[in-house]
Amino acid sequence: MVFAAALVALALVLAWPVPRVLARMTTFRRAPRAALVIWQSVTIAAVLSALAATPAVLLEIGEEAMEGPGSARALATVGAVLSGLMLAHVLVSGHQIGTRLRATRRRHRDLVDLLSNAPEVRNELSDPQLCVLQHSTPTAYCVPGLRSRVVLSQGTIDALSAEEVEAVLAHERAHLRERHDLILEFFTVIYTALPPILRSPEALSEVRLLAEVLADRSAVKAVGPVVVARAVVTMAGSSAPDAAMGVGCSTARIRLDLLQEAKRPHILLSLLMFGSATLALGAPICLVVAGWTTT
Numbered sequence: 373m374v375f376a377a378a379l380v381a382l383a384l385v386l387a388w389p390v391p392r393v394l395a396r397m398t399t400f401r402r403a404p405r406a407a408l409v410i411w412q413s414v415t416i417a418a419v420l421s422a423l424a425a426t427p428a429v430l431l432e433i434g435e436e437a438m439e440g441p442g443s444a445r446a447l448a449t450v451g452a453v454l455s456g457l458m459l460a461h462v463l464v465s466g467h468q469i470g471t472r473l474r475a476t477r478r479r480h481r482d483l484v485d486l487l488s489n490a491p492e493v494r495n496e497l498s499d500p501q502l503c504v505l506q507h508s509t510p511t512a513y514c515v516p517g518l519r520s521r522v523v524l525s526q527g528t529i530d531a532l533s534a535e536e537v538e539a540v541l542a543h544e545r546a547h548l549r550e551r552h553d554l555i556l557e558f559f560t561v562i563y564t565a566l567p568p569i570l571r572s573p574e575a576l577s578e579v580r581l582l583a584e585v586l587a588d589r590s591a592v593k594a595v596g597p598v599v600v601a602r603a604v605v606t607m608a609g610s611s612a613p614d615a616a617m618g619v620g621c622s623t624a625r626i627r628l629d630l631l632q633e634a635k636r637p638h639i640l641l642s643l644l645m646f647g648s649a650t651l652a653l654g655a656p657i658c659l660v661v662a663g664w665t666t667t
């Protein structure tokens with residue numbers, strides 16, 4: 373019963389307390405790429421543990437309570453079917469969320485293509501993906517996908533200097549280039565597929581923040597931290613439509629603090645975090661292999 377119980381415990385620990393503790397480890401935000409790797413490995417490890425735990429527990433119960441290995445194997449098969457259903461639930465949830473997101477983005481992209489009528493601005497900024505909306509409210513966001521768009525309002529161009537506009541563009545291009553939308557989609561799928569009691573909204577908001585910090589770092593490489601800070605402050609109150617990724621958000625204060633860290637490598641912290649990520653992912657795999665070889 374040891375391996376089955378360990379898998380159940382691991383699944384529960386990784387699904388509930390670990391995300392809450394990780395969200396409080398604000399030091400991790402200094403190495404956002406490694407932090408995102410930890411979040412992904414903890415989430416994948418939680419799912420793997422849950423999928424492996426069900427057949428393992430039923431196999432153990434079968435071996436203890438029933439006579440003959442055939443009955444135990446039958447119970448383990450039931451467990452495997454249950455795990456298959458759980459996996460199917462996650463995949464269906466992923467398909468539904470992905471389809472909905474892509475349809476919303478496609479509609480929004482068609483709309484901004486229709487509304488943005490400033491080819492001279494496009495040429496000036498030499499970005500064929502750029503759409504400029506003739507609106508005085510400052511807003512900036514990207515619409516990810518195969519035909520991605522970076523959308524700025526005329527209000528943004530008026531409110532920012534040329535360098536600050538470059539910072540905003542570098543930030544949005546980083547979201548598109550590094551496909552932060554896919555990382556956020558993965559966490560949204562897992563969040564939605566989990567039973568409400570195991571959902572961790574802290575995880576979702578932390579991963580969103582880390583994607584913003586990574587995009588800010590690309591902007592710092594392009595124009596330096598002072599210009600990025602000015603752009604973040606100016607855009608702090610702006611909003612973006614659903615399914616897009618906006619530059620202004622409620623985490624502006626945290627992002628400003630982290631701009632100071634953008635050029636420090638934090639090698640030791642990153643190594644520690646990559647090590648923890650490997651441990652988290654390795655734990656359920658080792659338990660399954662150990663349980664398999666000892667039965």
Ligand SMILES: [Zn+2]
Nearest residue numbers: 584587618619
């Ligand atoms: Zn952003």
